[in-house]
Amino acid sequence: MSVLGLLEPVEPNPMGMVLLVGLLLLGLLTSAATLFKVWRIRASLFRVEDRLGPLEQTFRQLEPLQALYIDLRLDRSLPATRGWAASPDFLVLLARHVLARRPNVIVECGSGVSTIVLARCCELNKHGHVYSLEHHAGYAESTRVELARHEVSHRAEVLHAPLVPHELGGARWSWYALNELPDLEIDMLVIDGPPGHTGALARYPAGPVLLSRLRGGGVAFLDDGLEAHVKQAVARCTREIPGLSTQSAECEKGCLVLRR
Numbered sequence: 001m002s003v004l005g006l007l008e009p010v011e012p013n014p015m016g017m018v019l020l021v022g023l024l025l026l027g028l029l030t031s032a033a034t035l036f037k038v039w040r041i042r043a044s045l046f047r048v049e050d051r052l053g054p055l056e057q058t059f060r061q062l063e064p065l066q067a068l069y070i071d072l073r074l075d076r077s078l079p080a081t082r083g084w085a086a087s088p089d090f091l092v093l094l095a096r097h098v099l100a101r102r103p104n105v106i107v108e109c110g111s112g113v114s115t116i117v118l119a120r121c122c123e124l125n126k127h128g129h130v131y132s133l134e135h136h137a138g139y140a141e142s143t144r145v146e147l148a149r150h151e152v153s154h155r156a157e158v159l160h161a162p163l164v165p166h167e168l169g170g171a172r173w174s175w176y177a178l179n180e181l182p183d184l185e186i187d188m189l190v191i192d193g194p195p196g197h198t199g200a201l202a203r204y205p206a207g208p209v210l211l212s213r214l215r216g217g218g219v220a221f222l223d224d225g226l227e228a229h230v231k232q233a234v235a236r237c238t239r240e241i242p243g244l245s246t247q248s249a250e251c252e253k254g255c256l257v258l259r260r
Contacts, residue, residue, distance in 0.1 A: 061252060064088035071095060072120045076150055079113045086114045086192060087252040090223055094190060095121050097219065098128065103187035108132040109176065109206055110193025111143040111158050118190070119147060119156035128187075130156035133176040135163045135194055163194060168208050169240075174198060175205035186213045189220035196229050203230055207237030211244065214260050225254030234258065 065081060065088035068074070072095060081088050091114060098106070098121035106118055111134040122128035134140040140158045147153045161176035175194070191206045203222065211220060224230050225248060234256050238244050249255040 057252060058082070061088045064092040067092055068095060068117065071099070072117065072124065074120070074150075078116060079146055081113055084195075085112055086223055090114075090221075090251045090253065090255055091117045093249055093251065093255060094118060094221060097221075098122065098188065099124065101188070101219075102127050103218075104128055105184050105186050106130045106188045106190065107181070107186050107210060108190040108192070109203070109210075110134065110191075111140060112192075113146075114190060114192060115143050115156055115158065116146050116150055116152070119152040120150060122155040123152050128155070131181055132156060132158045133161040133178075133181065133193070134158055135161055135176060135198075163198060166205055166209065168205055173205045174202075175209065178209070184213075185215045185218075186210060187215050187218050189214060189218070190223075191220060192223040196224075196227060201229055201233045201236070204233035204236055207233070207241060211237060211241055211258065211260070216260055218260055220258040221249075222256040222258070223251075223253060225249075225251070225256040227254070230254075230256065 061081070065078075068078070068088060068091055071092075079085065081091065086094075094114060095117050097103075098118060102125050104127065106122070106128060108115060108118065108130060111132040115130060115132045118130045122130060132143065134143065137160050140160045143158045144153070147156055147158070159180040161178065161180065163174045164177045166173045166175045189206070189210055191203055194202050196202050206220075214220060222230055222234060225234075234246055237258070238246055243260055245259050247257050247259075249257055
C-alpha cells in the first residue's frame with residue numbers, strides 16, 4: 001500500500017459514534033451521581049456533628065458527677081442533673097467550697113439536686129444548715145422527699161416561698177416571699193432561681209435583698225452565668241453594692257462568683 005493510500009479518508013462508522021456518545025453520557029451521569037452522593041454524605045456528617053455536640057457536653061459532665069459520688073460518699077442516687085437542674089460541674093464547685101470553708105448559714109434560691117448536695121456536705125462537716133427558697137410547692141415537696149431519702153433533712157429546710165411583689169429602688173419586682181427565712185447573716189448564697197421567664201432580671205432582687213446580708217468573706221454562686229439576664233443582674237448588683245467583686249468560673253451553663 002502506498003503512502004497516499006494511508007491518507008485516504010475513512011468512512012465514518014455510525015455505530016462507533018453512537019457508542020462513543022453513549023460512553024460520554026454514561027461518564028457524565030456517573031460523575032453527577034457520585035457528586036450527589038458525596039454532597040449527601042457531607043450533609044449527613046454535618047447533621048451528625050450537630051447531634052454530637054450536646055452528647056459530647058453530657059459526656060463531659062460524667063466526670064464531675066462521678067467526683068460528686070466519691071467526694072460526698074453517696075450510697076443513694078442523686079436526682080437528675082440535666083435540663084433545668086444544676087449541672088454536675090456547678091455542683092462540684094458548690095460541694096468543694098462547703099467542704100473546705102465549712103459555712104454555717106447557706107441560703108439557696110431555687111431548690112433541687114443542689115439542696116441535696118449542700119445538705120450532704122453539711123452532714124459530712126457536722127456543721128452548717130441550708131435554707132432553700134422554692135416558689136413552686138410541688139418542687140419544694142419533691143426536694144423534701146429527696147432530703148429524707150438521703151437522710152439529711154435535719155441539715156436543710158425547703159421553704160415554700162411564692163413569688164410576691166417587692167419594692168426595690170423605686171420599682172416593683174416579683175421575687176420570693178421571705179416570711180419563713182430566719183433573719184441571719186449568710187455565709188454562702190446559691191442563686192439558681194427564680195427562672196428567667198418569671199420576669200426581666202429575675203435574679204436581680206437577690207442582690208439588694210440577700211447580698212446585703214452576706215457576711216464579710218461570704219461568697220455567692222450564681223448558676224446560668226452565660227445567660228444575658230443573669231450577667232445584667234450581676235452587673236447591676238456590683239454597681240449598687242459597695243465592696244462586691246465578681247469573677248467567673250468555668251461551668252457548663254456558666255457560673256458567676258460574687259464575694260464581699
